[in-house]
Amino acid sequence: MDIDPRVDDFRIAELYEQAKWSILTEEVDCTEEEAYTFAALQFQVNLAKSQAPSSLPVAQTTTDSGVTDIDDALTNLQNQLGQTDKGTSESPALQLTGYCKLMRPTRLTFKTPKRHFLLLKGTMLSYFKEEEDFTHGRSPIQRLNLTGAEALSDMDMVKKKFVINLVMPSSDQTGELRLIFETSDEYCSWMAGCRMAMKGRPLVKQGYEQELSSIRAFVSMQNKSDSSGGASSTDHGEELKPEDLVGPRLLKKKKPKEVVRQVLDAHASMLNLSVQDAKLQYIRNWQALQDFGIVYFLVKQGRSKKEELLGIAYNRLILIDLHTMEHRKTWRYSAMRSWNVNWESKQLRIDHEEDKLVFQCLSADLKILHEFIGGNIWLSLRNDKDQLDVAMFVKLTGGVTNNLQGWGAETMTRFLQS
Numbered sequence: 001m002d003i004d005p006r007v008d009d010f011r012i013a014e015l016y017e018q019a020k021w022s023i024l025t026e027e028v029d030c031t032e033e034e035a036y037t038f039a040a041l042q043f044q045v046n047l048a049k050s051q052a053p054s055s056l057p058v059a060q061t062t063t064d065s066g067v068t069d070i071d072d073a074l075t076n077l078q079n080q081l082g083q084t085d086k087g088t089s090e091s092p093a094l095q096l097t098g099y100c101k102l103m104r105p106t107r108l109t110f111k112t113p114k115r116h117f118l119l120l121k122g123t124m125l126s127y128f129k130e131e132e133d134f135t136h137g138r139s140p141i142q143r144l145n146l147t148g149a150e151a152l153s154d155m156d157m158v159k160k161k162f163v164i165n166l167v168m169p170s171s172d173q174t175g176e177l178r179l180i181f182e183t184s185d186e187y188c189s190w191m192a193g194c195r196m197a198m199k200g201r202p203l204v205k206q207g208y209e210q211e212l213s214s215i216r217a218f219v220s221m222q223n224k225s226d227s228s229g230g231a232s233s234t235d236h237g238e239e240l241k242p243e244d245l246v247g248p249r250l251l252k253k254k255k256p257k258e259v260v261r262q263v264l265d266a267h268a269s270m271l272n273l274s275v276q277d278a279k280l281q282y283i284r285n286w287q288a289l290q291d292f293g294i295v296y297f298l299v300k301q302g303r304s305k306k307e308e309l310l311g312i313a314y315n316r317l318i319l320i321d322l323h324t325m326e327h328r329k330t331w332r333y334s335a336m337r338s339w340n341v342n343w344e345s346k347q348l349r350i351d352h353e354e355d356k357l358v359f360q361c362l363s364a365d366l367k368i369l370h371e372f373i374g375g376n377i378w379l380s381l382r383n384d385k386d387q388l389d390v391a392m393f394v395k396l397t398g399g400v401t402n403n404l405q406g407w408g409a410e411t412m413t414r415f416l417q418s
Helices: 011-026 032-050 069-079 133-136 184-198 205-227 249-251 256-270 273-287 368-382 390-397 402-417
Strands: 059-064 096-102 114-121 124-128 142-145 151-158 163-169 177-181 295-303 306-312 316-320 327-332 336-342 347-352 358-363
Touching: 011 032, 032 256, 032 273, 059 177, 059 368, 069 256, 096 133, 096 184, 114 184, 124 133, 124 184, 124 368, 151 184, 163 184, 177 184, 184 205, 306 347, 316 390, 336 368, 347 368, 368 390
Parallel strands: none
Antiparallel strands: 059 096, 096 114, 096 177, 114 124, 124 142, 151 163, 163 177, 295 306, 295 358, 306 316, 316 327, 336 347, 347 358
16 A cells, blocks of 8 residues: 555565565466466566666667757757756767668558668658668658557567568558568667657667667567577576466466466566566556455354354455355455454454354464454555554554553554654
8 A cells, every 4th residue: 555666665575575475376366367467577577677788789870960959949948947858968869770671561462572771760760772862861762750650570580580560550651561670689679769769759878778678688588488498588697487487386287388488478568667667567466366465264153163264355354165265255344333352252243234243263363363354444444644543553453451552552653654
């Protein structure tokens, strides 16, 4: 609750570790698809931590000399208004140039690929017949605005196939353009540039190198996974080991190579996540699981001799059959009138709108069960994170005599404000 990414690095790190181990130890159930998503997010955390600054790309990058006095004037105006654009004020704009084979669509299919000279400047992609046409200032064959476009990858490391399919956003431009490269380095360089242009971002060194580093890492993972049957690794030495990313049941069900491929597929959409963003997404996905936050206690209900499981969630109580694990009954806190503990008989009594319940806890001290229920109800009553009703917290969780409540309130005040 109340996580602020700006100041809660430590909390995010601890919650991430707690979430990760509850998934890997299968303490919380999830589907296969969810398991692969968790594995991909965990791998992105490890990958982002280990990434080093990338080397210069194969595609030629040059400083854009087209920055004018108007650009300088706009930058100065932004600075005067207290707005800083780090992409333009601290890093000069770049442009990508190089050769590749290009295929344009016809009515039914694509034309035969032809070699062209490409220029990516800002968000505009231009292509010429030869490099001399560009250097002599001749008009390009076509100029395309990539803002809002899609760059679809068509890559096969085994077949040495490195293709980018550009799908244009508007009908007045070429519907689709296919760029065919000879090496993975060329592919990575142009894919990084196209991704930045699609988002409408300026092609500056820092952002471009971050994008390039993520794409190179992904290409390297695919290369390793195609050449090995189990683990995969990146250029930065980060290994993708299935046993470190998914639970035992999935490992028994699937072959390691299949797990690696599924994780890489899920990871394709996470390449740009930072360490903290990946951890936060992992935590959010964990919270969204059906069985998230449920603590189980072995209980007997009333005078029954049958042992059952009582699950305590953040908003409800769940009675579960111990043998079939089916949910037999659910009681929400919002419909709970009251509850109390009989310390002599060690019984918890709950007055609910639907039932009056009596439980005896067999797997833990009754006070622990009482604290879980009271703590969850207290959290649900909070309206403002800055207003901590300590007295209510002690009342709902304490179950202690009056002469201890002052000590409890003082202790909780120090704890909650630390």
